[in-house]
Structure formats: C-alpha cells, structure tokens
Amino acid sequence: MKVFKFGGASVKDAESVKNVSVVLGSEGFENCLLVVSAMGKTTNALEKAVENYFNKIDYQTEIEKVKQNHLEISEGLFQKDHPVLAEISLFFDDIESFLRRNKSPNYNFVYDQVVSCGEMISSKIVSEYLNDIQFKNEWLDARDYIKTDSNYREGNINWEATQRNIAEINLQTCFVTQGFIASEANNFTVTLGREGSDYSAAIFAYCLNAEAMTIWKDVPGVMTGDPRKFENVKLLSNISYEEAIEMAYYGASIIHPKTLQPLKQKNIPFYVKSFLDPRNPGTKVGASAKNEEQETYILKENQSLIHISTRDFSFIAEEHLSQIFALLAKNKITISLMQTSAISLALCIEDKYDAIDHLNQELQISFNTEMVKSVSLFTVRNAKLEDLNKFYENKNILLEQISKKTIQVVTN
Known part of the structure; x- marks a missing residue:
C-alpha cells in the first residue's frame, strides 16, 4: 500500500x-x-x-x-x-x-x-x-x-x-x-x-x-533553501534519512521533525513531490548511493534569545540545568539552539504556545535573565567553512555556533 x-x-x-x-x-x-x-x-x-x-x-x-x-x-x-x-x-x-x-x-x-x-x-x-x-x-x-x-x-x-x-x-x-x-x-x-x-x-x-x-x-521537492527566503536554490533529488532528519531538526519547514524516524525504522522510501507537476520526480528520501550532501540554508523566524545566569555568579551546574529544562518542558517551549559558558546559558527558543513571558517570570525567581524577542536562527548545513565570512555579511550577530559542517547564527 x-x-x-x-x-x-x-x-x-x-x-x-x-x-x-x-x-x-x-x-x-x-x-x-x-x-x-x-x-x-x-x-x-x-x-x-x-x-x-x-x-x-x-x-x-x-x-x-x-x-x-x-x-x-x-x-x-x-x-x-x-x-x-x-x-x-x-x-x-x-x-x-x-x-x-x-x-x-x-x-x-x-x-x-x-x-x-x-x-x-x-x-x-x-x-x-x-x-x-x-x-x-x-x-x-x-x-x-x-x-x-x-x-x-x-x-x-x-x-x-x-x-x-x-x-x-x-x-x-x-x-x-x-x-x-x-x-x-x-x-x-x-x-x-x-x-x-x-x-x-x-x-x-x-x-x-x-x-x-x-x-x-507546492514546491518541486526538498530544496537547498526555502525559495521564498533564499535565491538560487536547487532541488535535492536524493537525500538520506539522516540528512532529512537533521534538516527537519534545524527547522526546514518542508518536513515535519517527527516524520522521518518511523519511515527510517522500516526503510520506507519517502518522496516530496509537487502537486502542480506530479510527473516531476521530486525528492526521494531514503537509502541510496545517489544521496547528495549539498550546502543547504534554513531560516527559523519568530524565535527568542534568552540568557540565563546565576544570581551569585556561580557556575551553571547540573541542578540549575535540571530546573531550567523542567520549566521549559512545563511551558512547552522548544530549544532551537543552546550554548553554555561557565556562568550563563544562552537559549534560542521557539514559543509555540505564547508562554515565554510566563517562563521568564518563573526563571527570574531563581536566575537573572536577559531576553530578546523576534530574532531569527540561520542554519547552514554542509557548509564550506572556508567561505565562512559570507554567512556573516549584513547581519547583526547575537549568538553563533559552529560544529562539523554546520553553522548557526542568531540575528535580529
């Protein structure tokens, strides 16, 4: 079937x-x-x-x-x-x-x-x-x-x-x-x-x-970026489950984050195709020797950036993290990016249920907080790190994080 x-x-x-x-x-x-x-x-x-x-x-x-x-x-x-x-x-x-x-x-x-x-x-x-x-x-x-x-x-x-x-x-x-x-x-x-x-x-x-x-x-398939937000994007004809899962995790709106794991477990091929041109092959997600790893761009808008620090300038320890994560879960707020230092925790978060002000009030009982609303999280997958400077042009960078082949910056 x-x-x-x-x-x-x-x-x-x-x-x-x-x-x-x-x-x-x-x-x-x-x-x-x-x-x-x-x-x-x-x-x-x-x-x-x-x-x-x-x-x-x-x-x-x-x-x-x-x-x-x-x-x-x-x-x-x-x-x-x-x-x-x-x-x-x-x-x-x-x-x-x-x-x-x-x-x-x-x-x-x-x-x-x-x-x-x-x-x-x-x-x-x-x-x-x-x-x-x-x-x-x-x-x-x-x-x-x-x-x-x-x-x-x-x-x-x-x-x-x-x-x-x-x-x-x-x-x-x-x-x-x-x-x-x-x-x-x-x-x-x-x-x-x-x-x-x-x-x-x-x-x-x-x-x-x-x-x-x-x-x-209403798009030809999975693209290297949302064509409504990025220029000169290209169709990805074949990508692996793992790459699709990563793209969904980072916020690619064309794929719901929970979709891939059930399909991957049973190796069920997953296609993204255009209802405007059903004969177009679209994108195939699955195990294939043809899978591509092209540079892809993902923009998550309407995020908030919050810096959390201890009142006594002590280290952010496990008991602090446990308390913070419990409040995030209680308010159904999703972490898009997390970065820790000795005395502070920076979170770029998605507030789907309009609970961020309540979260901030609860955090301020035990912590100092600074919050910036309406920020964007820009992610580049399979980034060419030698071209790093082009990702910072004309952007006010509030937070940045670089891991293997992935660049993320929070901007306003």
Whole structure:
C-alpha cells in the first residue's frame, strides 16, 4: 500500500480538490491511503475562534466564516442537493454545541476538540468528491486508529494500540483519512502538534508497512533553501534519512521533525513531490548511493534569545540545568539552539504556545535573565567553512555556533 499526504495548500479550494484527482490519475489509485490536512487557512481561523471563546468575545462569527468557506468550496464540487452539504453543516453545529456545553477551563483540551474539525471536514469533502468521480474509497476517522496519551496539542503516540488498530485495515481498499488528529483513552480528540499531518502519514505508513509515502507540496521537492527566503536554490533529488532528519531538526519547514524516524525504522522510501507537476520526480528520501550532501540554508523566524545566569555568579551546574529544562518542558517551549559558558546559558527558543513571558517570570525567581524577542536562527548545513565570512555579511550577530559542517547564527 502507498500513503499519500495532501496538505492544506493542495486542497485549499474546489480547483485544488479537483487537482487531487489529477495527481491520483498520474500516480495510480490502487491500494493507497490519502491523509488530508485542513483546507487552506482553516486551522488558523479555528484557532482564532478558540482564542475568542476563552476571551469571552464573539467566536460564532469566526466559525460561520469557516463554515461558509467550506460550503462555497463544496458548491464548486457537488450538486446542490448532495448529502455532503448537510453533513458539513452538522460538523459546524457540533463545534458550536460543544462550545456551548463545555465546562473545561483547559485551553489545550478545548483547542483540540475544535481545531481538529478542519481535518474532519476537508477529508470528508475529498472522499465524497473522489467517490463521485469513480475514485472509489472509504472514509476513515483517524481517531479510531491513532491513539495517544492525554497531552493535548502535542499527543504522544501509543504505538502498541495504534499498531493493533491499523492492522485491522483492509489493504485491498483505498481510504481517505485525516492528518494531525488522534484520540486518547477516553476517545477525546488529541492533536499531534502544528503541521502534524506529515507525522500522521508516517504513522500510517509505518503500521501498514507501506511500500512508499509521498507528501504533495507546492514546491518541486526538498530544496537547498526555502525559495521564498533564499535565491538560487536547487532541488535535492536524493537525500538520506539522516540528512532529512537533521534538516527537519534545524527547522526546514518542508518536513515535519517527527516524520522521518518511523519511515527510517522500516526503510520506507519517502518522496516530496509537487502537486502542480506530479510527473516531476521530486525528492526521494531514503537509502541510496545517489544521496547528495549539498550546502543547504534554513531560516527559523519568530524565535527568542534568552540568557540565563546565576544570581551569585556561580557556575551553571547540573541542578540549575535540571530546573531550567523542567520549566521549559512545563511551558512547552522548544530549544532551537543552546550554548553554555561557565556562568550563563544562552537559549534560542521557539514559543509555540505564547508562554515565554510566563517562563521568564518563573526563571527570574531563581536566575537573572536577559531576553530578546523576534530574532531569527540561520542554519547552514554542509557548509564550506572556508567561505565562512559570507554567512556573516549584513547581519547583526547575537549568538553563533559552529560544529562539523554546520553553522548557526542568531540575528535580529
């Protein structure tokens, strides 16, 4: 079985959904499973609705906008009396009903129950459209198969239960399901982290022993840099799992960081291809004698740089590090770069859940801190160290770190 993942940009409107069938016609639709993201900017819009709900301001308008957008997309795909239109309305009725009845003050719990509806609705639309044009498939609820703990917004996979559930899938049939979402022991929805649909596809591929997994993007494949941020970038035709994992770790947005390990464990080839030109070979990630190690550029924006030092100028010791890391984990803040000296610790961090000010307050109980927000982390993989100076041109360097063939600088 093959696993295909279609992201939000590939199903953003009616024409994009129709193009999915073009891709499938090119690739073949026998024994495959499609993992579908929410349409376009739906996740952002539903996040805004949750934020408004907790701020006790109008959230219904945001939900209604998302509903109307999906109905408009559906009107470009189906007849006016198609049953999927009523089903879409029911999804949105369920969101509003949940929010009216909800008593939980847990933001992350409420977030997962609401935002996950984007994937449920988009996958239903794609499944129904494909069935109408004779790409026969069954719609699956990913929450019945991928099981996690109750760490809402960043669920940890229960691999034993997930493997057992997915093993029940009939491999002779084609399926459409959702990315990004799973469920915990009580069957409440848990999401797998922002942009987690790639990870969902990898979970299904691993548990199905898939022959290959492909994610469909609006770029030709994995490039030596994001073409929106860097000039003269080139396509990487073949890269190893290890190189792809390193690129994802350093922040290459085209690959979700958790995606590669399940595929590597079973040596499942992973392709990144363009849904605009499905016949283009794209990038193959896997074991190959053709693997390349070209100089690649990665830019992570909207980072924060924090310097932490002891109050008495004593060394940063293990007990200090333990305390600091515990606070980072508690606030769900990710370290992008770390550098230590005798009396201070410098961290370039990513604040996905707007918790950095709270973290800083907690750190200042025991430490001195200095923080600079809105910095960028620039990473060069497979760097030619003899050309080092070109990476520092026109940059205000706040922190730098050089390891074997990798240069990282924090700038503002």
